[in-house]
Amino acid sequence: MQLSPDAIVYWQSGFFKLNATIAYTWGLMAVLAVGSKLVTRNLSIELQRSRWQNLLEIIVSGILKQIEEVGMSQPQKYLDFLGTLFLFVAMASLFTIIPGYEPPTGSLSTTVALAICVFVAVPLFGIEESGLGKYLKAYLKPTVIMLPFNIISELSRTLALAVRLFGNMMSGTMIIAILLTITPYIFPIILSVLGLLTGMVQAYIFSILAAVYIAAATRARKPEPDENIET
């Protein structure tokens, strides 16, 4: 039994390798991209529209609304990044209903990669919004003494993001695997349903936290928000 789909390696050539994490990520990317392309190929601007278009419109406008509620004035600017984060994590969890599927988010490598993306994106958006100097000054608030703590906070929350998602996704598959060996009939199904819920919640938490970090960075004069949202 593997703790991470990284361990399933299909092909390796020196540093390069093709493991289950990358393979399933490609699969997810293919499904998302092709699905979107198929639905958006002939969009209707009439009042009558297809169900799939309706679904995608609900999802996209829902994400936009959430970003707006976090407190960002231009949600469309951050939609690409935050929306993709949410959709990727959510789809990775949703596909666990397919037998034999290993969620790529169950790999610490993936969650670290996503956390690194957030870690890089936050200062980029912050600098773009308020300029380099003003962004850096935010680390000196409320006093200069707080500088090391701010830096530690920045790093630790990135680590927390990565580990939280990994832990939740990994535990979900792990528990189901363990339960299958003990009570193979009913409980795994229930826990699978529970796992789906957890996956959705994690997707929400991950993208909302990223949104909150970006919002904090773009409104540099305000203090960092508390990280109260834990599982």
Place this chain on the structure above:
Amino acid sequence: MLIDWFTVIAQVVNFLILVWLLKHFLYQPILNAIDAREERIAKELADADAKRAEAQQEHDEFERKNAEFDQQRAALMDKATDEAKGERQRLLDEARQAADTLSAKRQEALRNEVHHLNKSLIARTQQEVFAIARKALTDLAGASLEERMVAAFISRLAEMDEESKAALGESIKSASEAVLVRSAFELPEPQRTAIQEALNETFSLQIPLRFETAPEQIGGIELSANGQKVAWSIADYLVSLEKSVEALLKDKVEVSAQPEAKPKAKPKAKPKAKRD
């Protein structure tokens, strides 16, 4: 080791690719579609507002025209009613007038008829009376009516008062031509001689006489000379008869004409309502 750094790098790249893919295949098309629809809906709503405003305007215009039309119709109706009333009154008046005229004409005609009847009756009566008298006189006295008339004329001549006699005598004397004696019938020679003699005797001179027959001089003899006149006529007796007959006829005519004098025909002049 849980973290495989190649996988991390690969996943970062994968994620960035996914961001790009979804941006092009999902977010932009969907957002564009939503924007386009919202714009379209806003446009349609604006169009609908404009149309509603237009409809309201047309509705107002229609109502205004309708009210105007009603008013005009009412005015025309009133006018037509008034005209019809006037026409009715005029026709009634005309009919009444016509009836009155007719009634007056009828009364006039009746009066004329009565008059003519009266006249002819009088003439007939006179003739009858004359005939009866002649017959009666002939039968009873053995003398002809003409003789008695001439005798009556002569006695009237003799009975004239002095003044009238003198005036007549003057007239006869001053007359340039013969004295005219008119009678309803041809006087026989003995009577002519009797009149001649009576005149000669009365005025003591030879008077030239000219005899003439005048049928309108019913049963009478008239002498006229230079404006002076001596006459005897049966007409005098007939005047009273005429008067009583006339009164009798008048009563009868009035009684018979009374129901007819009323205008029979009531004018049926129904006013025609003019409609446009």
